[in-house]
Amino acid sequence: MTDELLALVGPDLREDVARCAAAAGYRIRTAPAADCRRDWLRAGVVIVDVEAIGVLAGLGPPGRDGVIAVTDHEPAEEIRRSAMNLGADQMITLPADEARLVGVLTGFRSPSRGTAGALALIGGHGGAGATTLAAAVAAVASESSRVLVLDVDEYGAGIDLALGIEGRSGLRWQDLTLEGGAVRASSLHRALPQVNDHLSVLCPQRDNARRIGVDAVTATMDAARVDGDLVVVDLPRTFEAITNAILDSVDLVVLVTTASLPGVAASRRVAARIAERAVTAEVAVRGPAPSGLRAVEVADAIGLPLITAYRADPALPSRMESGRLRAAPRSPLGRAARTIRGRIGTADRPAA
Template identity: 35%
Template sequence: MAVADGALADDVRRAAAAAARTVTDIDRGRPRAGWASAAGMVLDLGAATAMAEAARAGGLPRREGVAIVAAQAGLAELAAAVEVGAAQVFVLPGQVRDLARFLAAREPDDGERSRVVAVVGGHGGAGASVLAAAVAVAAPGRGVTALAVDADPWGGGLDLLLGCADLPGLRWGDLALRGGHVPSEALVAALPGRAGAVAVLSAGGVGVPEIPVEGLLAVIDAGRRSVGVTVVDLPRRDDPATSACLEVADVVVVVVGATVRGCAAGRAVAGGLADRARSVGLVVRGPSPGGLSARDVERAVGLPLLASMRPQPRLDEQLDGAGLRLRKGTPLAVAAGRVLDGVRRGAA
C-alpha cells in the first residue's frame, strides 16, 4: 500500500493499521514506480499533482484503488481526483474510518508479489535478448510462470528466440492499449508461448514504430497480477517506454561482454541507470580476449555481479532452429537461474 508523506501521513497510517495494510512512502521523483506496483494509492494534494503531471506527460495508465486525502475538500483536490482517476477524496481526520474501509478493500501487499526484471545490453551484441529469453524459460523450472515482453520494436523478436514466432496469438500490433486495467488472465492466455508456462509479447516481425508507454505499463501491470515473473527485453535507447520500464522494474540487469570496450560502455549505461532504477545488477558474458575476469568487469562497470557465463557451444545453431531450449548445467541455464533467483530474492 503506497501512501504520500506530508502532514496527513499520521492519519493515513492509522487508517492503514486499522485495515491491516502495509504502508510504503512514495518517491515523488519516480511516480511511476509506486503507481504500477502498489495495491492501493493514497495521495495528498502534492503527490496527486505530481501524478497528474506524469499522466499528462503520457506515462501513467489509469488504475483502480486511488484515493486523495486532504484537510478539506476544495476545488483543487476535486480537480486532482478527476485527473488521476481517484475514487474518493477523504477529509482527515474525520474520515479515518472511511479511509480504513477503502484500504481494507484493496489486495494486501504480502511481499510475494510478482517480480519485474528488465534486461538491457551494456553495448551492442552483448546478448541481452538471449539472456532475457533464458530467464523467462528458466522460470517454469523453479515453479514460476513467466511473461516475456519484447520492448524493442527494432529488434529481432523474442518470439523468434523462443521458437513461437509461428504460433497464433496477439502481438504488439494487435494491442490498442492506452492504459487502464488490462484483464490479466485474458491477455496472457491470448499470447503465444509454451504450454501456459511462458507467454510472449513481441512485435511479431511487423514494423511497430514504437512501444506505447501506457501500453507497456498496462502489460507489466497485467503481468504482476497473473504470472510469477515478467521479463522485459529493453532496447539500448532512452525512449519514453524504456524510461518508464526502468522506473517500475524491480531489478534491471545489464549484460556486458568481458572486454575493455564492453566495460567502458557498460559503465556509461550504469551511470544512466543510477537515478532511475530501483536495483541494478550485472551479468558478464565471456570469453575475455584480454583475460579479464568477471570480478574485473564488475569493478570496472561499478555494478554488483549477478552472474557470469562462458560461451555456450552451438547456441546460434539452436536459436536459428527450434528456438531456445535450456539444458541443465549449460552456461546460459546457470546464468539465467542465478539471475532469476536474485530477482526473486529482491537482491541485486
C-alpha cells in the same frame, strides 16, 4: 502484504498520515504523485490526498487493492470518482477520523496475494547476449510461474526468434490497441504467441514501421504484474521514452556484457544511463575472457554488482538454428538464468 506504506500526500496531511501509519505498524515512504510508478504496485498500502488523486487520474496507474483516500475537507464528486477508479473505496477525513484510518490500515495487514515482479535485461554492447539470457530467464521462470515476455527492441532480431516461436500466430505490439490505457492480462495471454501455457511473448511486428507506444508498454506491464505474472523485458540500448518508462517500472535491471575490454568500455556508458533512473542494477558477465579479465573485475570496472558469470556455449547458436533455446539446469546459461530468476519475487501463484 508488505509493511510499507506509500504516502502521496501534501504537507498539510503528512503528519496525520505518519502518525496513523506508525500506530498501525507501517514504515512510511513518501513520493511525488507524478513519479510513483515503481512504488505504486510495490507498497502494501497507498494513501492519496485530493491533489494526488488529480495527478494520478491523468497518469492512469492500474487499479489495486490497499488504496485509501484522505482529505481535510469535503471533496468534489469528480474526485471521489477518480479515487474509486484508482481502487480507493474509502474517503477518510483527517484529523477527525484518525482512529478509523488506523483501523483500516490494521485490517490491510492480513495476508494477501501481492503483485509479481518485473525484470529487464539490456546489453552493454552489441552481441553481449542479452536477448538470449532474457529468453533463458523467461523459460526457467515459466517452470513455476506464469511469465509475460516483452520485447521492445524494435531493431533487434526478436526474442520470439530466440524462443523458436517467430512463426506462431498472435498479436504483436503494432496490433495492440488500448482503450483508456487499460488491458486485461488474462485476455492478452490468450491472444499472444505462446511458447507454452505459462509463457507468452509480445514483440514487434517485423516490417512494420509503426513505433511501439509508451502507454501500451506500461499498461501491459502493470496489468500483468497485478494479475500475478512475472514480467521479463528485453530492452534496447537506446534510452528513449520507452526504455526510461520501463526502467522506472521494473524491480531489477541486468546489464549483460562480455569479459572484454571493449565490452567493459561500452557497458560503462550504458550503466551510467541506467543509474540516472535510480533502479537496482547488476551485471551478468559472459565469458570467455580474451584479456584474462575476471568477472568480478569486469563488474568493478563497470561499477555494478555482479549477479552472475557464465561461459559461452559454442554449440548454442547451432541448436537455436534448429529449434528453440533450452536452458538445461546444469548448463552455464541455465545456471545463470536460474540465478537471475531467483532474485525476482513473484506472487504466490503457481503456473496453472
